[in-house]
Amino acid sequence: MxxxxxxxxxxxxxxxxxxxxxxxxxxxxxxxxxxxxxxxxxxxxxxxxxxxxxxxxxxxxxxxxxxxxxxxxxxxxxxxxxxxxxxxxxxxxxxxxxxxxxxxxxxxxxxxxxxxxxxxxxxxxxxxxxxxxxxxxxxxxxxxxxxxxxxxxxxxxxxxxxxxxxxxxxxxxxxxxxxxxxxxxxxxxxxxxxxxxxxxxxxxxxxxxxxxxxxxxxxxxxxxxxxxxxxxxxxxxxxxxxxxxxxxxxxxxxxxxxxxxxxxxxxxxxxxxxxxxxxxxxxxxxxRENYETLRGARIEDVGGILELIEPLEADGTLVRRSRELLENEIQRFVIIERDGMVIACAALYPFPDDKVGELACVAVHSGYRKGERGAQLLGYVERRAREQGLQKLFVLTTLTAHWFQQQGFEAAGVETLPGARQSLYNWQRNSKVFVKPL
Ligand SMILES: CC(C)(COP(=O)(O)OP(=O)(O)OC[C@H]1O[C@@H](n2cnc3c(N)ncnc32)[C@H](O)[C@@H]1OP(=O)(O)O)[C@@H](O)C(=O)NCCC(=O)NCCS
Known part of the structure; x- marks a missing residue:
């Protein structure tokens, strides 16, 4: 040819x-x-x-x-x-x-x-x-x-x-x-x-x-x-x-x-x-479409993240996080910013000894759901996790199990969590554990 x-x-x-x-x-x-x-x-x-x-x-x-x-x-x-x-x-x-x-x-x-x-x-x-x-x-x-x-x-x-x-x-x-x-x-x-x-x-x-x-x-x-x-x-x-x-x-x-x-x-x-x-x-x-950026969060995003997650904390979907905690852990967060507003976020907490990471605080603003932003955030967090040498991601959820399953997570027991995380597990909240290999 x-x-x-x-x-x-x-x-x-x-x-x-x-x-x-x-x-x-x-x-x-x-x-x-x-x-x-x-x-x-x-x-x-x-x-x-x-x-x-x-x-x-x-x-x-x-x-x-x-x-x-x-x-x-x-x-x-x-x-x-x-x-x-x-x-x-x-x-x-x-x-x-x-x-x-x-x-x-x-x-x-x-x-x-x-x-x-x-x-x-x-x-x-x-x-x-x-x-x-x-x-x-x-x-x-x-x-x-x-x-x-x-x-x-x-x-x-x-x-x-x-x-x-x-x-x-x-x-x-x-x-x-x-x-x-x-x-x-x-x-x-x-x-x-x-x-x-x-x-x-x-x-x-x-x-x-x-x-x-x-x-x-x-x-x-x-x-x-x-x-x-x-x-x-x-x-x-x-x-x-x-x-x-x-x-x-x-x-x-x-x-x-x-x-x-x-x-x-x-x-x-x-x-x-x-x-x-x-x-x-x-x-x-x-x-307007691509006027959104998916990026690592910075300290000035804390206010926007708080605004996004507060309603979800109020209805029990997400665990409460104080401003101080967010400020300390801001480098763990990724966000989607649109016209200067934080419309989605997620966080990755690595457990390097166990080569696993916890995906947490996944939230998409209610006005911007069903646009695959949740899936994009997850993809970005997965990339970050792989770069850090992690082999698995886990997530604890009470209300969103099906969404995580659709994203390739599988149900697992609390005993599969890294030891340090198991001791913090809140039995009263009774979250389900889901794991995804990377
Ligand atoms: C879960 C969430 C992050 C998904 O964000 P998103 O940008 O809408 O995600 P996607 O566009 O990739 O996926 C949307 C699909 O997931 C489904 N979905 C959303 N929440 C769901 C849930 N709790 N259970 C099952 N499916 C769910 C939607 O119905 C939609 O399905 P469809 O495409 O068949 O209509 C978003 O709904 C959200 O912020 N929920 C509240 C916070 C939350 O539950 N976080 C997880 C805490 S552990």
């Missing part, structure tokens, strides 16, 4: 977990107007068609800024901008409609390509557009009448879902209708983030040339929390107004239930596939 063929085979194998993870998910993908004017568009449409074939539910949102500007210039209409929004009067609205209409048709054409030697051969994909975006006027602000410039009022979720269920790709334009029958020129980024939030999409992906978030040293940032993104926006760290709109949309979506919002520079051929099917990706992701 040639090296190239081998690379292809291993690439395909490595991408299979992502193929499975993405199947049946809903992605809202925004294509900036600049991208629709560039030569990369047909290849990108092939990649989108491939996602559809792999069972991903796709909602596309297209931008139209450069195309609208071009038409306005040709019609001799000069645009006024307020807060980066175009004021759309009746004459300008005609140019907006013409530009958006032409782009919709262009995209329909590209999705219909099925030539025998093209990647879309045999891929019959229906691109559906309609009055899915309901708009309202921006109105008069700071004395400026925005006229036909509007904002998203709501997204027609059910009709869109029906199309997605039928395997169709839905196309939304930056143009919305109001219940009074008027048309409004909308910001495509706002349409995209509103659609992603309303549809509870798994991802919002914003694509375009130079959609790239760098730090102050010019290095691309790979992951941001909505808070970090918010700080960048507030500090005016982004030079291009387009990027500001795009990051605002990503931040808004990530703060309102969309697990991941990606910003992708389409200067890179295949950026979309790399972002979705390789571990490292190539864009910037705004997400």
């Amino acid at each position: 040639s090296e190239r063929t081998f690379d292809q085979v291993s690439w395909f194998r490595n991408s299979s977990p992502y193929i499975n993870a993405h199947r049946g998910r809903t992605f809202v993908v925004m294509l900036a107007g600049e991208l629709l004017a560039g030569p990369a568009l047909p290849t990108l449409i092939h990649d989108l068609a491939l996602l559809n074939t792999l069972g991903i539910k796709l909602v596309l949102v297209h931008g139209a800024r450069p195309q609208i500007s071009e038409r306005l210039a040709a019609a001799g209409i000069e645009s006024t901008f307020e807060q980066h929004s175009r004021i759309t009067d009746a004459a300008a609205l005609d140019s907006v409609m013409a530009a958006v209409g032409a782009l919709r048709l262009k995209l329909e054409g590209l999705f219909s390509m099925g030539l025998a030697n093209s990647p879309m051969h045999n891929a019959s994909i229906q691109l559906i557009s309609g009055n899915f975006v309901i708009a309202k006027p921006v109105g008069v602000r700071n004395g400026f009448d925005y006229q036909h410039t509007g904002e998203v009022r709501r997204i027609e979720v059910d009709p869109i879902r029906r199309q997605l269920e039928a395997g169709n790709v839905v196309l939304l334009s930056p143009l919305g209708c109001s219940p009074t029958g008027e048309l409004f020129n909308l910001n495509a980024e706002e349409v995209a983030s509103s659609a992603a939030i309303a549809l509870r999409a798994d991802k919002l992906i914003i694509m375009g040339p130079q959609v790239r978030i760098n730090d102050s040293d010019g290095q691309q940032l790979r992951e941001l929390s909505p808070q970090q993104a918010g700080r960048m926006l507030a500090d005016d760290q982004l030079q291009a107004p387009g990027l500001e709109r795009q990051l605002t949309a990503a931040c808004h979506a990530a703060s309102n239930g969309v697990a991941r919002a990606h910003l992708l520079d389409t200067g890179d051929d295949g950026a979309l596939l790399r972002e979705l099917f390789t571990r490292d990706g190539c864009g910037t992701m705004v997400t």
